[in-house]
Amino acid sequence: MFKYVKKLQYPVKITNPNPALARFIISQYGGPDGELGASMRYLSQRFSMPYADVAGLLTDIGTEELGHLEMVGAVIQQLTRKMSTDEIIASGFDVYFVDHTAGVYPQFASGTPWTAATLQVKGDPVTDLTEDMGAEQKARTTYDNIIRLCGDPDVRNVMRFLREREVVHFQRFGEALGRVTDRLDKKNIYAVNTAFDR
Amino acid sequence: MFKYVKKLQYPVKITNPNPALARFIISQYGGPDGELGASMRYLSQRFSMPYADVAGLLTDIGTEELGHLEMVGAVIQQLTRKMSTDEIIASGFDVYFVDHTAGVYPQFASGTPWTAATLQVKGDPVTDLTEDMGAEQKARTTYDNIIRLCGDPDVRNVMRFLREREVVHFQRFGEALGRVTDRLDKKNIYAVNTAFDR
Amino acid sequence: MFKYVKKLQYPVKITNPNPALARFIISQYGGPDGELGASMRYLSQRFSMPYADVAGLLTDIGTEELGHLEMVGAVIQQLTRKMSTDEIIASGFDVYFVDHTAGVYPQFASGTPWTAATLQVKGDPVTDLTEDMGAEQKARTTYDNIIRLCGDPDVRNVMRFLREREVVHFQRFGEALGRVTDRLDKKNIYAVNTAFDR
Amino acid sequence: MFKYVKKLQYPVKITNPNPALARFIISQYGGPDGELGASMRYLSQRFSMPYADVAGLLTDIGTEELGHLEMVGAVIQQLTRKMSTDEIIASGFDVYFVDHTAGVYPQFASGTPWTAATLQVKGDPVTDLTEDMGAEQKARTTYDNIIRLCGDPDVRNVMRFLREREVVHFQRFGEALGRVTDRLDKKNIYAVNTAFDR
């Protein structure tokens, strides 16, 4: 089970509302490589992970990603408060506003509601960890792109913190994959799926 | 942010693997009215909720639902361990197994990957709470149906606990909706959206 | 069966084409809380509703929503007639135009084709009516948001009429829910599903 | 607007409940080529159809398809009444039942909620009518397949009636396409889109 700690992992204080930024930063909330997907990927994969240390890592990173989801939600909320209708229209935020007002809804920047088709739980330790390494690189590139497009230092600052965490997670998953393959048959690393062939 | 507590909210101990049950219980993990959707609905809605007490309630229930998601995942994991391939085929679990082995993947019983199209964040306190009351009734009916279809007392027991929690959440959301409408203009309860018209 | 009456429920006469408005008003045609979903929700739920009076209400409101769908379609059609390509491009309507010209396609404002994942038919009278009350509130908020964003009195006028109908439907569903729960066991209102446990 | 006539277009009287049949007949309710899609396709295309006679045809057939949707819903409802839980499980109806009990939900036989991605409104008279001819053939094949798989004469009877109507609609759309192309430039039938290039 989970316990809520009433504190963000890293502070979010945005001075200037800017719905134009919210239009694309929402992708780190509910986009194809965003934090909702990250947390659900790891928290789901852990059930079939046969190694306690790796299952623990998935739980830890998955729980941290829930905190990142909260941080990105706070960014969206602060970027969209006190907007005038003129600002909503001029920024192109109107197509979001009509269905969600200034609420935080888990969708891609391109408008698609988040779908679990963007993640996989394959029930194979080697495969799931390789998927996770890809997922972290994709999240890293998304943060790179947000930082390229976003001039507001209050937002960039938060995005840089989150980007850095993705790089650390990538490294952790790489190390875990190394430990898992070390335990497998050296002649044919793919001869068994240790999650199923027990 | 969130802290993981290495304990289920209510114990899950299933003696007999049974992939036939896992085929439909998965809907309480990633189905249209399942726990993934419940947690993401409430944890997303709280950002635009203008009343601190109701925002807190959304956080509390959303966090509890993350724990329910974990419990349902544990049920699926225990129902599908040590299956033989004959059992997988005979139970019709094969169409799930091919893509997820015995992993826990967030999908509907009918096979659709979970999609955020099943939830709404409308950014209006009255509307979001009414949606939440509907969501809890839908979850309650899903548990009712699982209990109707499932003879295993180890599973029924857990499902009854979870069903009871949905009824409690329904009541809490109803009380919160009462508090919210009490604060609104008595002549026209829908004259303003207190989340936006400040 | 249905009979078409060659008349709108309320007249739609829009003087000034305006594809920028059509971009988001389309959500009341085929969006997550729009009229296509409303009509299909109620017309589908009535099959399993065990009370004739409530089944009749679902049919009546579902049929009326088909007329609202038609009215919103007429709004979109009138907002997008005789557009020049410059107007299409300047208004951002180009991403819609490329695939639908000036046709009326059932999609979310955010671009997603309408999906039945946005509605539920749970086969339980209490649950389906609670879902319906949430649905009407969501539609009401969508109309609120359109009215906030839209300065054209020809359009606002129609949107106000439709918004008012959603509030009436919300009240009707509330009354029906009251009648349904009055017929249930007072000690445990959720002890049975009268649509199934007969 | 629409008026409900409390009578099915063709009577549905099914003596023997049979959830195994409901599992695939649901596709004519909310499947890729089912009646929900048919009605929404034609009722949406009519807004941009520049010829009054063809727009009227789209309205007429679209309205008739709403009545077919109702007939298929009645078939599903009668096939799934008074099921025991043993019958639900033995027939594989359990994965539907868990989320919809014995309600009628618009989904593909394969489990996907209906999506408007299965239809197109292209805003071009020649194109929309050609799409419609394809749609009627697809519906016809679906009815063919249901008749192949279904031994119950009460159900076959209804399916044959509906199949026959699709063939008639196919012919009507073919005639309409002929009338539309007769009005176009003989040298280059695709030189203009009469719905837009006015």
Add this chain to the structure above:
Amino acid sequence: MFKYVKKLQYPVKITNPNPALARFIISQYGGPDGELGASMRYLSQRFSMPYADVAGLLTDIGTEELGHLEMVGAVIQQLTRKMSTDEIIASGFDVYFVDHTAGVYPQFASGTPWTAATLQVKGDPVTDLTEDMGAEQKARTTYDNIIRLCGDPDVRNVMRFLREREVVHFQRFGEALGRVTDRLDKKNIYAVNTAFDR
């Protein structure tokens, strides 16, 4: 199997990057009526086509559409190279860029990832060919719309070539449908499905 020929079917040389055009031309890559869908529709339908000449036609056109997919990909790639971040933001390309940088991703102009729900493989020769004729008209209209919206002669040129090919394919499918129906029972053209009733 397929062999790659390192040459485009028709040359693509775009002088001026223009992400605003890429926003909607992407629909001919991965949109509802675009080239990905075209190739996959025909290459999938051929397996159940019982006539060798028609199966061969599906293979030929399907293979050509893979080459068109490549051409449209080259158009997108050339329209989005060397963009400045200012150009990305001003053109509204930011909501695409955040998740794909300047990569070519198969999505609708409206933002939806390509889905096979947009095509059908019905396993009936008459039906599949009628669907194909509709598909070619839809692709033709999409090219018409791109040409209407796009002033750049380098792009229009390519779009005109591709549009012309769709008209040719439409005619080829029409001829094939004629040959198929000539082989069927004259009294009831829909009495059998020659792909299944053998």
Add this chain to the structure above:
Amino acid sequence: MFKYVKKLQYPVKITNPNPALARFIISQYGGPDGELGASMRYLSQRFSMPYADVAGLLTDIGTEELGHLEMVGAVIQQLTRKMSTDEIIASGFDVYFVDHTAGVYPQFASGTPWTAATLQVKGDPVTDLTEDMGAEQKARTTYDNIIRLCGDPDVRNVMRFLREREVVHFQRFGEALGRVTDRLDKKNIYAVNTAFDR
């Protein structure tokens, strides 16, 4: 452009029709980690790959995957020919048959039409190659699972060939990733995206 070679990459000769197997092998045609997705992932990523050798590798493997798609299609076609309606019903193939007869439709084993949400084109060489390594492992696990569930040597034989190719592709992508990172700044491998920051 592509040229079709009228020969399978590896022969498919299945003696015994078996629709029960087709139900889940379809996932290697149009499932989340199947061959449609593989070919479209690599053929799409190559447009933004700044290194000619790696772009060539993506083209080569993407083209080979089109051939694998064809092989899997041939397997499905041969497993479903000459089925009786009794076999269709007994095997649970009926829910597929109703909408596709014995045609080959790109869908997940679980019933979802293929969606591009299952792949990513991130426009960053390091990220895209890491995604590709994950994709190959996921395809490998899917083949593992098919081999576990499938006793027919005619089918297993083909599946083993295809599985072996995925392992080879995984290695090729790993080598390519090594070459790409060798060219990047040693101090901060993620300091630039060589596809965009030129």
